[in-house]
Amino acid sequence: MEQFEVVELTTDILIIGGGAAGCYAGVRAKEEDPEVDVLIVDKAHIERSGCLAAGINAINAYLNPGVGPQDFLDYIKQDSEELVRDDLIYTLAQGLNRAADKLDQWGLPFLKDEDGNFLPRGTRSVQIKGENIKPIMAQAVRDSGVDVLNRVNITNYLVEDDQIKGAYGFSVRDNKFYLIKAKAVICATGGAAGIYRPNNPGQARHKMWYPPFNTGAGYAMGLRAGAEMTTFEMRFIALRVKDVISPTGTIAQGFNARQINALGEEYQTNYEKNTTPLRLYATIEENKAGRGPCYLDITHLDEEDNQRIKEMFLNMSPGIILQWADREIEPQDEPVEIYGTEPYLVGGHAQAGYWIDTKRRTTLDGLYAAGDVAGGAPKKYVTGAMAEGEIAVLDALEYIQGVDLTESQSKELSEELERVYAPLECEEGVGPSELEERLQKIMDEYAGGLSTNYQLHEEKLLQARRLLKILDQDLASGKAENLHQLMNLHEVIDRVIVARVLVEHLLYRKETRWKSYQQRLDYPERDDQNWFKFVNSVYDQKRDQIEIVEREHIKLGDLDGS
Amino acid sequence: MAVEINKELCNGCGKSKEPLCVRICPGNLLYKNATDKAEIREKRDCWDCAACVKECPKQAIEICLPAEIGGRGSTLQAEKKDGKIIWYLNKVDGSVEKFKINV
Numbered sequence: 001m002e003q004f005e006v007v008e009l010t011t012d013i014l015i016i017g018g019g020a021a022g023c024y025a026g027v028r029a030k031e032e033d034p035e036v037d038v039l040i041v042d043k044a045h046i047e048r049s050g051c052l053a054a055g056i057n058a059i060n061a062y063l064n065p066g067v068g069p070q071d072f073l074d075y076i077k078q079d080s081e082e083l084v085r086d087d088l089i090y091t092l093a094q095g096l097n098r099a100a101d102k103l104d105q106w107g108l109p110f111l112k113d114e115d116g117n118f119l120p121r122g123t124r125s126v127q128i129k130g131e132n133i134k135p136i137m138a139q140a141v142r143d144s145g146v147d148v149l150n151r152v153n154i155t156n157y158l159v160e161d162d163q164i165k166g167a168y169g170f171s172v173r174d175n176k177f178y179l180i181k182a183k184a185v186i187c188a189t190g191g192a193a194g195i196y197r198p199n200n201p202g203q204a205r206h207k208m209w210y211p212p213f214n215t216g217a218g219y220a221m222g223l224r225a226g227a228e229m230t231t232f233e234m235r236f237i238a239l240r241v242k243d244v245i246s247p248t249g250t251i252a253q254g255f256n257a258r259q260i261n262a263l264g265e266e267y268q269t270n271y272e273k274n275t276t277p278l279r280l281y282a283t284i285e286e287n288k289a290g291r292g293p294c295y296l297d298i299t300h301l302d303e304e305d306n307q308r309i310k311e312m313f314l315n316m317s318p319g320i321i322l323q324w325a326d327r328e329i330e331p332q333d334e335p336v337e338i339y340g341t342e343p344y345l346v347g348g349h350a351q352a353g354y355w356i357d358t359k360r361r362t363t364l365d366g367l368y369a370a371g372d373v374a375g376g377a378p379k380k381y382v383t384g385a386m387a388e389g390e391i392a393v394l395d396a397l398e399y400i401q402g403v404d405l406t407e408s409q410s411k412e413l414s415e416e417l418e419r420v421y422a423p424l425e426c427e428e429g430v431g432p433s434e435l436e437e438r439l440q441k442i443m444d445e446y447a448g449g450l451s452t453n454y455q456l457h458e459e460k461l462l463q464a465r466r467l468l469k470i471l472d473q474d475l476a477s478g479k480a481e482n483l484h485q486l487m488n489l490h491e492v493i494d495r496v497i498v499a500r501v502l503v504e505h506l507l508y509r510k511e512t513r514w515k516s517y518q519q520r521l522d523y524p525e526r527d528d529q530n531w532f533k534f535v536n537s538v539y540d541q542k543r544d545q546i547e548i549v550e551r552e553h554i555k556l557g558d559l560d561g562s
Numbered sequence: 563m564a565v566e567i568n569k570e571l572c573n574g575c576g577k578s579k580e581p582l583c584v585r586i587c588p589g590n591l592l593y594k595n596a597t598d599k600a601e602i603r604e605k606r607d608c609w610d611c612a613a614c615v616k617e618c619p620k621q622a623i624e625i626c627l628p629a630e631i632g633g634r635g636s637t638l639q640a641e642k643k644d645g646k647i648i649w650y651l652n653k654v655d656g657s658v659e660k661f662k663i664n665v
Binding site: 043044045047048049050053054109129131132151172173200201202203204205206207208211212213243244310311314315318319321322323325326327328484487 | 564585586587588589590603605606607608609610611612613616625626627628629630631632633634635636637638647649651653654655659661663664665
């Protein structure tokens with residue numbers, strides 16, 4: 001084996017992932033205690049890593065005047081078929097506006113009225129010019145004194161006596177293997193794309209909604225360490241501009257576009273609700289019934305709107321600008337076709353993630369989770385992820401007072417090093433792309449992907465389980481020719497365990513709770529009597545077994561201290 | 563998504579081992595090749611975030627839609643200037659539409 005240098009680092013608080021949750025957690029830690037050592041490790045470079053790389057043009061979790069945390073919670077419950085972690089949503093709602101104010105201070109351009117109040121886009125949303133949001137966050141991190149390690153892919157936690165005491169990772173740019181010892185760890189890696197076959201083929205395969213580089217590493221390392229996960233079965237599927245996957249909220253909310261079918265009918269009123277999952281479900285159903293394509297109608301736009309809508313999309317999703325240009329039309333010339341994406345696991349929009357308490361503590365001592373990787377609180381978005389990062393780090397600052405760094409130079413170090421680099425030694429194996437496409441084909445066809453209109457049922461899920469088990473065995477012969485491919489291979493390894501756990505969740509919930517996101521053909525109704533509860537999972541790596549556990553829903557009034 | 567790097571315009575950010583686009587690509591997809599130019603490993607792995615397009619000081623990188631999703635040759639380039647991003651939309655008919663956006 002080629003020689004790899006082992007680099008040992010120590011820090012008080014290790015933050016894995018430098019997105020919204022991770023960056024804000026780091027900055028808040030240094031504000032509270034300038035002496036504390038904080039290290040953010042990112043697989044990419046925090047200047048443009050994660051979901052926010054391209055920018056955004058609204059802050060979609062904000063309490064406008066007259067809206068309180070309870071209103072925010074009520075909305076999310078209503079939008080998510082009532083089954084959410086009320087406590088997590090309420091506690092993060094309390095931090096939303098503080099996070100937005102901080103972004104404003106850092107220099108993010110908010111649109112404001114004459115009195116300096118943020119300009120609302122909707123009840124819980126304000127307008128920004130957010131092309132630069134990620135560089136602004138990165139600058140705030142640099143100014144705060146937080147240490148940053150870019151281009152290091154964390155692969156597993158360092159576990160000692162059932163406590164999380166750091167993490168292992170490898171550089172994707174040079175031959176360095178990292179052992180990072182920490183008193184507490186905050187996982188903020190984001191969710192998982194690339195589990196299902198994507199919407200677009202060939203050269204466009206990564207033209208997707210969620211970043212293709214968020215590959216479920218945080219879920220996977222948590223599972224391997226025995227952390228409890230929740231509600232993987234509530235997948236997230238975005239309703240987006242067809243093919244270029246540009247956001248629809250900008251058009252629907254920002255320009256009052258009517259959502260119509262091919263007959264020109266506003267079809268949403270024909271469905272039982274107008275929630276986020278139901279807008280997707282309705283669109284799929286209209287297509288199935290022969291009333292597609294469906295559109296957002298922007299033919300009422302005037303010249304000024306035309307210009308404004310193009311500028312808004314340049315700030316976050318330039319693909320639609322190219323689509324208009326390639327079709328040689330202006331935005332107002334045609335309604336914009338909409339359709340669903342492939343499914344993703346993402347705790348910031350739906351609720352797949354670590355099972356955490358109100359302090360954002362996971363079920364493993366010393367490990368916190370925040371943002372898209374944390375479960376139970378849908379629609380938290382950027383500011384909600386930041387609020388969770390803040391809650392986590394404030395508790396971590398107390399927690400580390402009673403914790404020493406681990407002394408051990410464990411045998412796990414050499415085991416992990418060997419596991420990580422083994423694919424570079426493999427000469428006859430299969431590359432990451434083929435393994436990834438195998439995974440995506442299985443999930444698409446047997447676990448409710450795009451090609452089956454997201455629908456699920458028992459027999460097909462059981463087939464997914466069987467085929468994933470075979471694929472899991474094939475991972476051992478995964479081959480990588482360089483460090484970049486090695487990262488890609490570990491991304492597939494991570495996604496396979498996440499997919500296996502997802503299939504167990506999908507099998508277990510025998511009702512239809514969230515149409516399209518989790519829709520069983522064999523159990524088509526919502527069944528509150530039997531299923532108003534959480535489906536959680538714990539993976540036992542030694543026995544390679546996934547155990548499902550049920551957790552009761554807790555009413556807000558019954559919570560500790562709230 | 564397709565990122566096109568104009569090898570005439572790219573100077574590899576001079577002697578820098580890590581040109582600006584290579585430094586920031588969220589997918590680790592760009593590298594400096596043997597002729598000291600930025601190069602993309604796999605076009606099909608690009609997410610289309612356009613971070614490199616905006617970062618390139620030589621406007622050597624542009625994005626376009628792949629033909630599979632209707633790309634017919636229009637491209638976008640960007641230039642950072644005086645706290646603004648100037649976007650150039652090069653259209654199919656050869657005309658250019660310009661956008662100035664405050665950031």
